[in-house]
Amino acid sequence: MGGNKTLAAFIINTADKGFGIIKTEEKMGLHASCTSNFAMDDLFVPDNNLVGDVGQGFKMAMRTFNNSRIMLSASTIGMVRRAIVECITFSANRPVFGQRLWEKQNTQLELAKMEIARHMIECMVYDAAWKIDRGLDVRYEAAAVKYTTSEEAFKVVNAAVQLHGGAGYMKDSPIEMFFRDIRAWPIFEGTSLVQQLVTFSKFIPRF
Ligand SMILES: Cc1cc2nc3c(=O)[nH]c(=O)nc-3n(C[C@H](O)[C@H](O)[C@H](O)COP(=O)(O)OP(=O)(O)OC[C@H]3O[C@@H](n4cnc5c(N)ncnc54)[C@H](O)[C@@H]3O)c2cc1C
Numbered sequence: 001m002g003g004n005k006t007l008a009a010f011i012i013n014t015a016d017k018g019f020g021i022i023k024t025e026e027k028m029g030l031h032a033s034c035t036s037n038f039a040m041d042d043l044f045v046p047d048n049n050l051v052g053d054v055g056q057g058f059k060m061a062m063r064t065f066n067n068s069r070i071m072l073s074a075s076t077i078g079m080v081r082r083a084i085v086e087c088i089t090f091s092a093n094r095p096v097f098g099q100r101l102w103e104k105q106n107t108q109l110e111l112a113k114m115e116i117a118r119h120m121i122e123c124m125v126y127d128a129a130w131k132i133d134r135g136l137d138v139r140y141e142a143a144a145v146k147y148t149t150s151e152e153a154f155k156v157v158n159a160a161v162q163l164h165g166g167a168g169y170m171k172d173s174p175i176e177m178f179f180r181d182i183r184a185w186p187i188f189e190g191t192s193l194v195q196q197l198v199t200f201s202k203f204i205p206r207f
Pocket of ligand 1: 027030035184187188189190191192193194
């Protein structure tokens with residue numbers, strides 16, 4: 001009951017007695033990754049399995065977020081790039097009222113917005129990755145980049161579904177899968193709201 005300063009990180013062997021999977025979740029997307037709830041009941045953890053010191057667990061978890069939030073942000077790049085390619089290919093071939101879809105100005109504006117979002121995502125990811133490589137304090141960057149890339153990638157993929165019309169809603173289209181997958185980004189590793197709160201707490205002291 002001593003709060004964050006009593007927590008410890010440790011490694012467990014999932015084959016050991018006392019460890020159990022309670023439920024493997026059926027998710028909306030990200031089906032290639034398994035997400036489960038687990039329980040530990042009288043599970044013996046030897047001293048050697050302690051990671052760091054007792055009391056350092058929370059700090060270590062928070063430090064891990066600096067890496068993992070930037071890594072997750074980086075993973076939006078591939079999805080956004082592919083969504084844009086799919087939109088270009090689709091709109092270049094889709095006839096609408098005597099023209100191809102991408103000859104319509106609204107399609108061009110939509111593709112431009114997607115491309116600008118891609119550029120923004122990549123710049124923020126590379127900036128954060130450059131700083132973490134140099135051992136700089138990236139708590140602000142990790143939160144800000146996670147927030148921006150999650151929200152922007154979601155907007156791009158959502159717009160890609162719309163641009164594809166009915167085809168974007170069908171399982172044949174990779175866009176349909178991206179739409180289900182990307183919905184997790186503003187949630188896991190801390191919701192977008194949490195990233196905004198962390199961003200606020202890190203930039204306000206600079207004033
Ligand atoms: C696909 C997927 C995979 C996951 N994998 C893992 C994993 O491997 N390991 C792991 O530990 N977890 C994992 N999670 C859990 C994930 O990290 C949490 O779901 C996420 O951090 C949000 O926490 P929560 O679900 O408890 O939501 P809550 O914290 O209960 O949030 C619910 C709502 O309340 C809002 N909220 C939260 N705090 C405040 C506040 N202070 N003021 C106002 N509103 C607030 C949130 O923004 C959200 O809208 C996974 C989740 C998903 C969807």
